[in-house]
């Protein structure tokens with residue numbers, strides 16, 4: 099890791115750590131709000147912050163386009179969604195820029211941030227990101243599109259159709275599969291029978307690679323290189339980031355019906371956030387003061403966002419018919 | 426007699442049919458170890474094993490398409506779609522294949538598959554976990570669509586669907602799962618597909634509906650009785666093909682008709698019911714045909730005030746019944 103560190107400055111490493119911590123603490127707060135009856139639903143990023151934040155750091159904010167999926171708290175925060183906006187969507191309030199409270203939490207989309215609006219049926223975002231890349235290529239824009247999905251979702255037809263299209267037309271799109279080893283209750287062995295999701299790249303004739311999703315520098319390096327290839331006209335990349343889902347699938351799930359506490363605890367030992375923190379500390383990049391400064395700044399931000407979002411009004415029922423068609 | 430909830434009745438139907446016939450098997454996402462995300466298949470994996478209770482990869486077109494293939498061999502698959510909203514990737518298989526298999530092969534091949542899917546709103550499910558999509562399939566001869574309104578019907582109709590020699594879509598209301606409970610005989614319950622059910626008799630107005638709206642209507646009708654109006658309440662049970670005779674008789678009986686669905690109004694099941702009444706009962710009607718349905722916005726929003734404004738409820742049914750009764 100020390101060698102790879104030269105790719106990123108200390109400042110960048112600290113920023114990455116800050117956003118990983120921000121994503122984790124935001125997610126933890128949402129669970130508290132859920133368990134205290136304040137918000138009916140949470141779908142979590144915990145265990146995937148490293149891959150989400152690091153991949154987004156390799157993109158150009160305000161230039162590249164993203165199509166995040168429902169766990170991507172780390173992606174949306176890094177790409178510029180504010181904590182207040184994140185909590186407005188968790189509380190489904192009118193001011194939520196993602197959907198004005200129309201969608202469930204975790205359904206992101208923010209035009210100002212070049213973030214495509216996503217739905218619940220999985221993998222529909224892959225062809226959209228490919229289409230965005232097609233438009234960028236047609237308009238000769240120096241930008242890429244970046245799309246994420248779970249490993250289970252890579253079994254949908256949209257995944258294959260999208261990647262094949264992107265390959266045939268050498269489109270500037272980066273597809274990152276966040277392999278957290280589970281699709282709700284089904285382990286990876288019930289989803290695919292190949293060693294790596296990235297092996298599928300061979301079938302599309304594109305670059306494929308698997309990286310340790312708990313290692314932010316490895317993820318950053320892979321996505322950065324994919325972006326350069328895309329901008330050079332070398333087409334799409336399929337990147338598989340391997341991690342683990344540390345929480346149940348969602349607040350409606352009980353994960354102990356299909357996996358053991360021991361397995362989850364073992365995965366916590368490899369938690370990218372914890373390991374990165376230890377490494378930065380060992381290298382003297384992250385000090386105790388810096389860390390406690392981050393923690394208190396984040397807590398203040400989340401407290402403020404929670405109160406604001408809690409008190410904000412819901413959309414008025416008069417707005418039910420708004421936006422069915424152009425008005 | 427045993428008191429059973431709607432979801433317990435579904436579970437019992439599958440167990441009984443799997444015990445009775447070795448060719449019956451279940452396939453779908455999370456149906457195995459997890460027992461289904463709603464627990465509809467609880468205990469099946471333990472009793473029948475992983476060969477007959479199959480956790481599939483996350484790909485609905487394959488769940489249905491593979492089910493169709495197995496049914497062409499002579500198996501009796503029950504394909505579970507986790508939410509009806511996610512049936513859309515499988516529509517090609519259902520409409521191009523299942524619906525047309527018998528006809529296109531001139532009776533040489535058939536496809537006795539049952540496709541189960543939870544539908545319906547009022548559960549904070551937002552746009553993609555609340556829809557009613559029956560109308561999408563209700564213009565496809567070759568298919569049958571059943572939508573039970575009570576635990577007993579859920580049991581009898583599912584058993585009949587599994588035994589049916591043709592493809593049956595079985596849509597179960599997810600809000601009814603634990604809301605509805607009743608005494609059910611311990612002996613075998615089979616309910617004929619294609620037959621509507623008169624739930625309540627009355628002379629002042631006829632209400633025709635199906636699914637959870639039957640429950641809203643039963644309660645509203647009781648309240649209306651205290652105002653001196655008696656409702657003839659018909660539960661369609663099978664929404665495709667429709668029981669024309671029962672519809673015509675019920676409409677003629679009172680001459681005032683209210684049709685109810687929680688689906689969007691345009692092009693819905695009740696639109697067809699309305700056309701049948703218009704064709705056959707013109708001179709028996711004392712009032713225009715009334716419809717109560719969801720508004721024509723794309724799907725149910727998440728924020729509580731919007732969800733409430735969208736969703737049909739007991740109160741909305743009562744108000745509409747009173748309006749029709751007083752017409």
Ligand SMILES: Cc1ncc(C[n+]2csc(CCOP(=O)(O)OP(=O)(O)O)c2C)c(N)n1
Pocket residue numbers: 169218219220247248249250251252276278280281282343347454483485507511514
């Ligand atoms: C088309 C479709 N089918 C089923 C679902 C229900 N569902 C939501 S998430 C999920 C599992 C997704 O697993 P994976 O792709 O590995 O992503 P993860 O949740 O693990 O991040 C399922 C089956 C859905 N949202 N869309």
Ligand SMILES: [Mg+2]
Pocket residue numbers: 248249250276277278279280281282
């Ligand atoms: Mg997964």
